[in-house]
Amino acid sequence: MNLDLNSMSLKELKELQSQVGKAIAGFEDRKKRAALAELEEKARELGFSLAELTGATAPRKRAPASAKYANPADKSDTWSGRGRKPRWFADALASGKKPEDMAL
Numbered sequence: 001m002n003l004d005l006n007s008m009s010l011k012e013l014k015e016l017q018s019q020v021g022k023a024i025a026g027f028e029d030r031k032k033r034a035a036l037a038e039l040e041e042k043a044r045e046l047g048f049s050l051a052e053l054t055g056a057t058a059p060r061k062r063a064p065a066s067a068k069y070a071n072p073a074d075k076s077d078t079w080s081g082r083g084r085k086p087r088w089f090a091d092a093l094a095s096g097k098k099p100e101d102m103a104l
Contacts, residue, residue: 065081067104
């Protein structure tokens with residue numbers, strides 16, 4: 001396959017680039033799936049699962065964080081102390097309150 005890249009327009013070159021990128025990604029995916037299938041088969045022959053041999057397990061789900069702080073103006077509005085501070089918490093700190101004052 002011989003392409004004359006110098007005679008192609010910018011649009012044609014970009015389309016070719018896109019097609020090449022997709023072809024490379026598809027090729028890599030096929031190779032990975034084939035390698036994974038081969039490894040799973042070998043592990044099965046030896047009496048194991050691939051997950052057992054690699055130590056790969058399903059990701060653990062985190063339990064929701066329990067609330068540690070409550071909005072002084074509305075006790076049903078709580079915050080666990082994780083993630084971004086709620087505006088009411090930042091405002092209370094700015095007005096001189098301490099986190100312990102809002103602790104549950």
